[in-house]
Amino acid sequence: MLDAAVTTFARRGYGAASMDEIAELAGVSKPLVYLYLHSKEELFSACVRREADALVTAVRAAVEGPDAPADRQLWSGLRGFFAHTAERPDGWAVLYNQARTHGEPFAGEVAAMREEIITFVTQLIAAAAREDDCVPDLTDRDVAGLAYALVGAAESMAGWANGAEGSGESAKETAALLMNFAWAGLANLMEGRPWTPPRGGRRTSGASTAAAPGSVPGPAPGPASGSEAAPGS
Amino acid sequence: MLDAAVTTFARRGYGAASMDEIAELAGVSKPLVYLYLHSKEELFSACVRREADALVTAVRAAVEGPDAPADRQLWSGLRGFFAHTAERPDGWAVLYNQARTHGEPFAGEVAAMREEIITFVTQLIAAAAREDDCVPDLTDRDVAGLAYALVGAAESMAGWANGAEGSGESAKETAALLMNFAWAGLANLMEGRPWTPPRGGRRTSGASTAAAPGSVPGPAPGPASGSEAAPGS
Amino acid sequence: MLDAAVTTFARRGYGAASMDEIAELAGVSKPLVYLYLHSKEELFSACVRREADALVTAVRAAVEGPDAPADRQLWSGLRGFFAHTAERPDGWAVLYNQARTHGEPFAGEVAAMREEIITFVTQLIAAAAREDDCVPDLTDRDVAGLAYALVGAAESMAGWANGAEGSGESAKETAALLMNFAWAGLANLMEGRPWTPPRGGRRTSGASTAAAPGSVPGPAPGPASGSEAAPGS
Amino acid sequence: MLDAAVTTFARRGYGAASMDEIAELAGVSKPLVYLYLHSKEELFSACVRREADALVTAVRAAVEGPDAPADRQLWSGLRGFFAHTAERPDGWAVLYNQARTHGEPFAGEVAAMREEIITFVTQLIAAAAREDDCVPDLTDRDVAGLAYALVGAAESMAGWANGAEGSGESAKETAALLMNFAWAGLANLMEGRPWTPPRGGRRTSGASTAAAPGSVPGPAPGPASGSEAAPGS
DNA sequence: AATGAATGAGTATTCATTCAT
């Protein structure tokens, strides 16, 4: 019954999905839907909760144990994420497209789940930073921002990857692509070699050694000295 | 009048926003709204178009000329993006939350705008890769995926940054944070030093030299040349 | 201006005709319409009155003077009627199709005009009966009914004749056809030779000599000399 | 439910009848009306169809079998017609006043029904003419015109008869009156003794023997057999 | 004399929701 609801909400959108259609697709009668799930809002909430739980569970299950190195944990988590969203595109659409955009009861629930994942990611980043025992000068806010960026990138890529013909294989590829995109930056940051806004010089790619801007100061340009500096760390 | 519509659509969502409410907020009467914008759909379309144009224009205006180095261009564009979304949170909400999720006339328009931006980013990445005259072995699909990741990260951060008390200053900070997050990874990739999935060793962060996974092969393991290279890493 | 209104009312119907359309067709602006004719109802009333007057006037003008024999008067009146309705189909449509069917202000006005014509026809019939100086035993109600029948027949034929390509010639033909249809019956009646419901015998057409039915008694069954009786058949 | 609709449409007219009013009069709620009849148009169509069928059926049932003489068939049909319209004045109003004047879906349906009746009448007239085995020189168009005249007369009288206090008795009377009005004329025509436009002589009633006008030529001037001739006048 | 701009009042239609069974 929830399956029918998820499918319908994903396809039609919350507003355009009618209880009639859901009941019909579920093969039961409308009053029955009302018997179990007491209103459209509650029904949608149940969908959201179920999908959110499923997603969180899938990601949790995929993450390698806390002993593994941070990038490995992150990578495995991403693989789980992309695999899950590829497997349940309707569920993902409900979370990503519908729930976030329809008023408070739902947006809150999704936000909570997202927060959970973000917290996890944040901890990973922090842990990695700690592992590096460098002086990461990253404020909490910065770390949070990075987590948002990473999660946002993942979400965007999920939509993109689903656009093509998703497959189990592509989940791994997508995760690898995202790791490639993100990890070096994170690693640099954590090791105190931030990118800084160029000052007009011709070419300035990669993490420069200049002083950090805004709240992302790269205090210890430090590894500095370090030869060509263990890039990518 | 469009302002009122944008505000209402952003706050209530497309479905829940009633023409009555929009008209009242605009301080005019409903028939007048229908006189100029001829239906709810058209009204929403007009909002979407206006906001999309405004956003694209803002980003375009912010981007530094094509002579500037790629990271500089990207950075300035992001600053423009974050500044604009911070300045017009309702407009951004209409584009990001509402239009994308409500059926074809609208989703298409937003997708078109997004595509425009993604194309721009894609070109930047490709240009940077060319500048680096390395063998970037990045398939087109990979580049596209990276652009999606970057744009998705930016979108996510826009929502996050607006959550707090947005200010002009924060736009620059947010952009810098994202550059830090993203640029090193991009640079590594472009220079042929991709991150690769670890094989179980204890610590493996940053761009490893191992063979690339999936479609993101890092052919030239070559931190090789060494030289001052190694930037971005 | 009234022309535009008549045309529009005839084509769209009273309900579907919008003041905008009328004003546009008239080449003036809506407020001007309201300046002269103060509401939709009044505008429609004016149309009805104008067309009714025109029709009555046309018929009046066509009728030959009171000295002429009754059938001649009737015939000339019918010719006028058919000629007029053929010439102004929209006006006729307003009277016949629209005004009669839209609530009291209008139906009354049309009824009044119709009554005027019916009265005229009634008088003709009565006059003819008097001329015949027979004992016409026709109650007033009967005469009224006959007038209604004649007028109704004319109205129906007007619609029919306009359906084809109306022409001046056809007005005369239509009138003649109707006279043929009607006059013999009227004449028989007036001369006391009514048609009576057959009693089952095989063939009984035309004005029989049997007793009259209902309120249309044929008093003098055998007016005339009887003899040739069995007329009409 | 259809009853309520017919009543309301008849009383208020199609445009002014609101679904609210109909539902209220039917003693149900508006959505229920929409559940069964899916729109105002469809509801009106259903009314029209029902009333048209009822009328045609009533007339059909009333007509005496095809062996009966033509005038008898006609008379019985008219009696059925007047009885039915007297019994269901609202239904008749819907057909005669509303449906004919409101756009294509409806006008067409009524026209079809009318055509059916007119065809029937036409056949009766033609049959009668054949029975008379005279040379009826009536063109098809003339016969059609006569049928229109007869039907129009009947329609007009239906409205008139309903105006007074209709009763079962009056149906018979009205039918007789119309037969009196019409039959002699028809009979004369069919027997080749048409009325012709007078040439100015003082008195010229009834079927003259002069040449026929327009398309209603009276070929067989034939008071023919003489004898019973000269009737109708 | 004439109108561009604006609106109050009303209508068809839909949908989440609930009885009676």
Place this chain on the structure above:
DNA sequence: TATGAATGAATACTCATTCAT
């Protein structure tokens, strides 16, 4: 338990009508 039948409440849209100019 399960549903066919029914509805209250809300919404997009239209039109006759009027000021301010």
